[in-house]
Amino acid sequence: MTFEQDAKTLELPWPFTGREDELELVRGSLTAGRHGIVVSGPAGRGKTRLVTEAVRGGDCVRVTGTPETRTLPFAAFAHLLSESVSLHRAVQLLSGTRLLLIDDAHLLDDSSAALVHQLAVHGRTRLVVVVTDGNPVPGAVSRLWTGELLPRLALEPLPREEIAHLLAAGAGGPLEPLTVKRLHHLCQGDLRLLRDLFGAVRERGLLTRATDTDEWAWRGPVPVTATVRERTGQVLARADLDERESLERLAFAEPLASSLDDFDLDVLERLEAEDLIHVDDRGAVHLTHPLHGPALRAAAGRLRARRLARTPDQCVPALAAERAALTDRIDRTDVRPLPTPVGEWLVAEGAPVPAGYAAVRARFARLRGELREAAAWAREGLRETPADHACGAELALAAAQSGDVPDTDDTLAHRPATGWVAAARGDVETARETVAEAVAPDRREGTAEDGRPAAYALYDAVRLGAPEQVAGRLARLPGDGPAVLARHAEALVDGDGPALDRVAGELEQRGFLLFAAEAHAQAVRAHRDPRAARMSRTRAVALARRCQGARTPALSGLVLGELTARQRQIVTLAAAGLSNRQIAERLTLSVRTVGNHLYSAYARLGASDRGALPWLVELPTAQSA
DSSP, rough: OOOOOOSSSTTTOOOSSSOOOHHHHHTTTSSSOOEEEEEEEEEEHHHHHHHHHHHHSSSSSSEEEEEGGGTTTGGGTTTOOOOOOHHHHHHHHTTTOOEEEEGGGGOOOHHHHHHHHHHHHHHHSEEEEETTTOOOOOOOHHHHHHSSSEEEEOOOOOHHHHHHHHHHHHSSOOOOHHHHHHHHHHTTHHHHHHHHHHHHHHEEEEEEETTTTOOEOOOOOOOOOOHHOOOOOOHHOOHHHHHHHHHHHHHTTSSSSSGGSOHHHEEEHHHTTTSSSEEOTEEEEEETTTHHHHHHHHHHHHHHHHHHHHOOGHHHHHHHHHHHHHHHHTTTTTTOOOHHHHHHHHHHOOOOOOHHHHHHHHHHHHHOOOOOHHHHHHHHHHOOOTTOHHHHHHHHHHHHHOOOSSSSSSGGGHHHHHEEEHHHOOOOHHHHHHHHHHTTTSSTTTTTTTBBHHHHHHHHHHHOOOGGGGGHOOOOOOOOHHHHHHHHHHHHHHTTTTHHHHHHHHHTTTTOHHHHHHHHHHHHHHOOOOHHHHHHHHHHHHHHHSSSSSTTTTTTTGGGGSSSSSHHHHHHHHHHHHHHHHHHHHHHHOOOHHHHHHHHHHHHTTTTSSHHHHHHHHHTTTOOO
């Protein structure tokens, strides 16, 4: 089978994913009584793919603006109009078109732009207009949304979780989370760049399969492809020697930041004016785009690179500073995103990651709800120090809170994980008893058995549905951070749905996405108002999707409420063990339709395959209200 290549879209077999809400919005704009929509966003964001999916199967006429024809009247509509027509006549000829898709509308000639505007004014033709940000737009096109003729959808970057689905399809299997994070960061939401860069990584044999997880990983330098050179041409083509020197010094300083005092201020001002560098609040200078550094380093001569390049041992003090900053945030109950370029650089280079640093990174990620990333950091530390207890505990906790039940009882060596392993097995009562024993009042005050801050050890009981055991002790802990955990416990004891929602909002602001999802999920069962319960469910599911496959007792049985009635029906049958063909026969559907529904359901449920469905569909027998 061959696939048509389109420079503006992701090539098959990469699936269309992660844009369900936007897709429904575009389709909704084309229903009766609506006049269409404008879709905008930076180059490579996936605009064309989105609107193509939205109009698929409909009677749609398509036109495209091109830079070469901007001076030719009605050039974009040449295949639809006679050689010489007036604007009035062009409107008449096209007024019978039911649906018109205008791609790259920012490149339309003035006559074509005026025609599109007039069609919108007349309102008989539904319009889907695609505009790329950062380019001059004809006034007639911009007035489509500034004049409120059509609504405008500004397309946001595809979330990292959906990027992981795309990359897994391209690799023929899942990528380890740190590789996904690296690609996501390098490409900054540009899906065309992502496709190009990942294709180069794969074709050059830079992917290696991890023996312990069977995931694909990428370590080493960034391939400088033609697309990468195009995206970084502004820095690679600097003719001014002083500017080029400054850019190269910044590139080879990475991952460490450089001081303003080390550079000519006049040169930096010129580079800042062109958005090639930025200066942070501490006076440190950075390259603006994460690809600029790799491209500049690759373009430098071998001797220059050898002289300027950083080595891992030069980053030891900065790595210690990152670890201290992360630990401080954890202790202050604040896990909002924190720049950690040194640790990520070590991983990208394939250099050893100290176990102490890896354990803190894993804990920070786990508290944020990034469970797969937490497990990946723990594994990095265990490769360097296989017997490290802290990394082993973090790996066990991340796995258990993802609902993974170990084949052996190796996790019993890591006491903090034993309660969560019991929960993953559906035995929530044992999980609560284990947690209660771990935080018994006669244990050392201030810390749990493994030295973790006492607040988080106590809070495990709240997450497992036994807040009455720890509410008073959480309330007595000093600081504003533990106070929000105490409020969660009190709201759960009181069965106060609105209070649980308020706590969830506070937790989300502090970066605890999984904790916030669990609080909203607990609010669903506490609310007396069905509308409030539905709102809490929606919020819980939206947050849970960002938690990399988290499956905890508070979230169990929750996610099915976000599926369509048909999807719930099919997922329930799949969870019961029926094959796609058996489901199709029972529901009088095609096997392909069943497969499509299941794929969409997997994306919404955060499941990778049907092996996760029984856990998601059935509530554990010991689940509390």
